[in-house]
Amino acid sequence: MYWSKTFIPTLREDPGEAEIASHRLMIRAGLTRRLAGGLYSYHPLVLRSLQKLETIIREEMNRAGAIELLMPALQPREVWEQSRRYSIMGEVMFKLKDRQGRDLVLGPTHEEVITDLVAHEIKSYRDLPKTFYQIQTKFRDEIRPRFGLMRAREFVMKDAYSFDISLSAADKSYQAMYDAYCRIFERCGLRTKIVEADTGAMGGKWSHEFMVLADAGEDGLVECPSCSYAANLEKAERSVPLAEQAVSSEPLRKISTPGARTIEDVSSFLGCRPSSLIKTLVYVADGKPVAALVPGDRDVNEKKLQNVLEASTLSLADEATIQRVTGAPVGFAGPVGLRIPIVADISLKHAVNRVVGANKADAHMLNFDINRDAAVSLFGDIVIARGGDGCPRCSGSLAEERGIEVGHVFKLGTKYSQAFGAEYLDEKGQRLPIVMGCYGIGVTRTLQAIIEQQHDANGIIWPPSVAPYQAVVLPMSSTPEALRVLETLKASLEQAAVDYIVDDREERAGVKFKDADLVGFPMRVVISEKSLANGKIEIKARGDASAEMVPPGDAVITIKNLLSTAVPTR
C-alpha cells in the first residue's frame, strides 16, 4: 500500500475534543473521527487493526470449540419482555417503531435472541454442549459516552453464549472461554488483570472481568500482591482486624455543631480526623428504611449492603424520609435512639469514643460507644474496599489500581433458559433447563486499550499482531539504485507475508518520521542515499531507541526477527 493512496489524516496538534492519551492519539493519528457523541468512523488504518483483532478472536474462539453465527441487531420488544429486561435495560436500549407501529430495539447484547433460538432448536442432551459466538455492532444509549471508542454508543463486540446440561459441564465451558480470553489478550500484546466482578444487570452467580491496567481506566480494582486475589471495587471484599482497642469508653455527650453537615465540616470543626467519626446513612431497602454505619473516611458499597440485607432493591433515602426517620435535617443523622434497623460496618464492631450525628439540627454526639449506645442489628462488610485494606484470602494487604474492562465472562445459570423455556431431555427423558454462560469482549474498546497501554510521547506503539501494517517504508532517495532496492524489498516483504506501507508522499523527511512514529507502525525501514553508499538500509523497531544498519538482502530476516521479539503473536 502507498501512503498517498490510502487515507491517513494525521493532525499536527492535539485535538481539543480528546482528553486521555489513547483517544487523543486515535484522532491525531487519523484513525478515527467523531460523527456525534459516542459515534465514530473507523478509518482505513484502524479498520485493518480491527480486522486483525477479529481474526485473532475468531481463531481462539474456534480453537476453544465455539461456533460463529450472526444474529439480528434489530430485535422485537417481545424477547426483552420475556426476560423481564425491557425495563431493566430499557434506558440503555435504542428503541424504534416499524411502519406497522411495532416496537423494536437495537440490540445492546444478545442473551434474549440466542436463548430464544436455542429454546426452539435444541431439544436433546445429544445436542449439547454448544457455544455460539458472533462479532457484531452493538448499540447502547450510554448515559455518558466517553473517551472515543472506550465508551461509544455504537461499538463492535464479540459476544459468546454457552449451553450445557449441568452446572459442572457449564464450568468447563466457562473455563474454555476464560482460557481463550487469556490467549486473545496475550496475542494482542496486552497485559491484563483478571478480577472477580459483580454480575450486575446480566444476572448470574459468578463472573470475571479482564482488565487492562491504566490510569485512565473507568473501573477501580484491588489486588493482593501476596496471593492471587483481585476484584473489581464493586465486588471486592476485605478483611478487618477485630482486636479490641484498649481504650475505655468516655461518657456520651451532646455538643453543638452549627451548620456542620458533612464529614469534612464536623472533623474540621472539632479538630479530629474523619476516621474518628461515624457516618450514618439512611437507605430504603425493599421499601423500608434502614441505617448504615460506616467510618467517616469510608464509603458505603451499596451492592455489598444490598447483599448483607438480602434486599432486592436498595437506594439512598430522600430528604423527607431522612427527616421523618431521624427527626433531623440531612447531615445530622446518628444511630443513637434510632428506631429502624441498623447495619454497621464490621470494622466498627468495637468502636468507642467516636463522633456521630445527634438526630437534631446542628448537634453531634461525642464519645459514642457502638455497643453501649446503639442497637445494631447486624455487622457486615459494607464499605468499598481500598488500597491498604486487608486481603480477604490471605494476610496480605490490598493494592488499588484502575483498569479498562475489555472482557467479561459470566456464569449465568438458568435465568434466561427458564424465561425462554430452553430445556433439553436427558438420557432418562427428563426435561431440564439448559445451563448458560455468556462472554463478551469489547473489540473496539480493546483496540483503544492497546493504544492506552502502548504509546509514548511520540505516538502509538502497535504490537505487530494488530498493527495496521507491520512495517512502514520511507524511500528518501529516488536514484536508480534506491528505486531498485525499494522494488526488491517490496517483493521480499510480500513473499515473507509482512504487510507494509510505503510513504511515497512529497514530504520532507521530518514529516514522514513524525507521522511514522505517531501512527506507530512496529517497523520502520529507511532507504537513503547516505546509507546505500555503505551498502546498507536502516531498520528500526518503533519501541527501540536506535536503528540497525543492514544490507538490503538481510532486511526481511531482520524485520522478522525484530517483529517476533516485539510481542508474542503465537
Added chain:
RNA sequence: CGGGGAGUAGCGCAGACUGGUAGCGCGUUUGGUUCGGGACCAAAAGGUCAUGGGUUCAAAUCCCAUCUCCCCGACCA
C-alpha cells in the same frame, strides 16, 4: 439527570470585560528556494462568529431561550 467548562476559517486558539473594519499559528492552493526529525520566502483561497429571539443607530461582544461538545458522578464491553 446533577455539578463544572466550551462552541469564532479544515485544526489549535485570540478578540468579548469597555458594542463600531473578524484576527493569529498550523494546514490548504500557486510560484520559488530547500530536502534525515513537523523548512523558508512570496502570493492566494477559506467565516451564516452554534441556533433562534431581544436590546441598540450599530452585536462575535450585552440580555433571554435552545442545541451541541468536553470533563466529574450513577451505567457497562
